[in-house]
Amino acid sequence: MPLRRILVVGGGVAGFSAVRELRERGYDGELTLLSPEGLPYDRPPLSKGYLLGTEDAQKIRLVPEAWYAEHGVGLVPERASALRPSEGAVELSGGRLVPADRVLLATGSTPRxxxxxxxxxxxxxxxxxxxxxxxxxxxxxxxxxxxxxxxxxxxxxxxxxxxxxxxxxxxxxxxxxxxxxxxxxxxxxxxxxxxxxxxxxxxxxxxxxxxxxxxxxxxxxxxxxxxxxxxxGIGVVPETSLAEKSGLAADDGILVDAAGTTSNPAVFAAGDATRLRRPDGTLARRSEHWEAAVRSGQAAAAGLLGEAPPTFGAPWFWSDRHGVHVEAVGTLDERQAPDGRTVVRFVDGVPQAAFLLAADGRLLGCAVVDLPLMVRAARRIIDRGLVPDPAALSDPSADPRKLAR
Ligand SMILES: Cc1cc2nc3c(=O)[nH]c(=O)nc-3n(C[C@H](O)[C@H](O)[C@H](O)COP(=O)(O)OP(=O)(O)OC[C@H]3O[C@@H](n4cnc5c(N)ncnc54)[C@H](O)[C@@H]3O)c2cc1C
The missing domain is CATH 3.50.50.60 (FAD/NAD(P)-binding domain)
Structure with missing residues (x-):
């Protein structure tokens, strides 16, 4: 049966990214986005520019309002209260049933x-x-x-x-x-x-x-x-209640594969609400970062259409505080590299970048303060499995752009 009606539950960056990716992949059927908070907006500015008053509500919208009509996306400002996959429908909190051949849960997380x-x-x-x-x-x-x-x-x-x-x-x-x-x-x-x-x-x-x-x-x-x-500010809890009520497998997150497939083949999930079950059955750590939410929305869009999900490189996040920009790619967690080592680049005695190297010399992760070029270079090195020269990593005069060559 052709796929004609997709309903996305949750208008955060994961749900929105899935919607955009579905259209980019050529899906031309009905597409509905449930977004109880209204026009989808970005969360990172809420603790940065929006909180400071340097960015307003319009500035933090994911896309302008006209985008939804232009892309044939029905934006519904309501919550889903129950999934009815066997009836091919989702029930909204007002009691209305919305028909859907496939559903994507992108319900995010809530503060602990x-x-x-x-x-x-x-x-x-x-x-x-x-x-x-x-x-x-x-x-x-x-x-x-x-x-x-x-x-x-x-x-x-x-x-x-x-x-x-x-x-x-x-x-x-x-x-x-x-x-x-x-x-x-x-x-x-x-x-x-x-x-x-x-x-x-x-x-x-x-x-x-x-x-x-x-x-x-x-x-x-x-x-x-x-x-x-x-x-x-003590962390978040994945919003799995709707999924669990509908009998989907969950364990500190709705369990999904790389294409966002849940334990019900008609229901997919993406974003902060999810946790990856690897092909060998082990569970990955749940991500709570913006780029991971975007990527998983894109992967779930592929999954919803029965297509192979894209492969993504090392995970990345950023944070802004006290006027500095912090970024990290891969992992800096030394517990994941028991025989590895950490190399630090100091500039005028102040640490500016840190690198975690595996025992075989491969780069596993890099974190920086105000050194974006280094993160980009590190990302390429990690994704290509290169073995960088530790002396160059720690040398403040070594150009980051030359490290990945
Ligand atoms: C203040 C703040 C600052 C952040 N800063 C950074 C940063 O600097 N860098 C970084 O990498 N990450 C940052 N993050 C994390 C990043 O924003 C999240 O990882 C990302 O927003 C997750 O997207 P999501 O779509 O999975 O979930 P969410 O953004 O939580 O969206 C989920 C949506 O689902 C809706 N929903 C839930 N239940 C239902 C239901 N039953 N029916 C319909 N809708 C439902 C919710 O209302 C919500 O709108 C920050 C987060 C916050 C809160």
Whole structure:
């Protein structure tokens, strides 16, 4: 039976990328995108330019509104409440049934809540509405306690001080992000908090009390942080409820193959909500980064059409804080290279790039601060399986563009 009706559940970057890829691959049947948040927009600016007020709602849209009509995509601002694959339909929260030959779940993730007394008073940051609420709270002079000094928590603290608020980051790990960017860069980034006026507290909250708007975050080490607003940036939980309710296999993410196929052949899934089951049955770590969401949306589009998914190279992510641009490609997690080694490039005594090399000399990962050319070169080296010269990697005068040759 020809494929005539595809429904995509979730208008984040994974769902949108799938929709765009379906049209690019020539699919000309009905295409509906369920996006309860309205016109699809990008999330990374929510802790960066949008939070700072340098980018507005229009600027962060994935594409202009006219794009959907031009590409024959029906944008429906509603939630799906149940999948009915056997009936060839999806039920919307209002009760309406939308017929669909194939469904793509791109339901993303939701912030993990702080599991302590008073933890539900902490703000989280996932949607534009969350960013609007946070922006209002980050008034000059406001005291903000950010629980979790990972990527998003650090970006929020960085934006808070730019907006004139006082920020305290609370995290039990010092420095955080070592597996993501390597120890040298993680220490440099941690040091930047103090330089920019962000206080850090090495502990975990045990309780948040609220005394008429004056909050006290009590910490396990016996100390307390006084705050007008508390933000929790302690990671995300994949949104698998719809999938699980419909009997799809899930384990910290909807389980998919490289083409986004779930345990039901009529249902595909992509983005933060998913976890890759490799051909040998082992489960990959779930990704929570933008490019991975784009790629998995594109791969699922191929899967939906019965075509082979593209092969992608090493994963990449970025983060912006305290005026610097951090990027990493591949992995810097030394646990994945027990006999390997890390090489660091210093410029004027400051670490600018870190490289993880496997025991056989192949490059496994590279992280940089403000050195985009190096990440591009590292990406080529990793994807081609080249063995770089470690001395050139660490030499600040060696041109990154020549390393991949
Ligand atoms: C503040 C912030 C900053 C970030 N910064 C970076 C960064 O600098 N670099 C980087 O690499 N990554 C960053 N990320 C991560 C990146 O944005 C995510 O990995 C990406 O958005 C995931 O896309 P997604 O489409 O899978 O999920 P989402 O963007 O979460 O979209 C899922 C959508 O599905 C909808 N949905 C859920 N359930 C249903 C339902 N039942 N029916 C219909 N719709 C439903 C949701 O409303 C949501 O709109 C950031 C994320 C956040 C929140």
């Amino acid at each position: 809540r702080l599991g302590v007394a008073g933890g539900d008073t902490a703000l989280t940051l996932r949607t534009r509405a969350d960013a609007d609420a946070l922006r209002t709270a980050l008034a000059p002079g406001a005291r903000v306690a950010v629980v979790g000094a990972g990527l998003i928590g650090s970006e929020v603290a960085s934006a808070a001080v730019v907006l004139g608020a006082e920020a305290t980051l609370i995290d039990p790990v010092v420095p955080p992000l070592v597996p993501a960017v390597g120890r040298a860069l993680a220490e440099r980034l941690q040091g930047m908090h103090a330089e920019r006026g962000v206080r850090t507290s090495v502990s975990v909250p045990v309780e948040i009390t609220d005394d008429g708007g004056r909050r006290l975050v009590r910490l396990a080490d016996g100390s307390a942080v006084e705050a007008d607003v508390v933000v929790a």
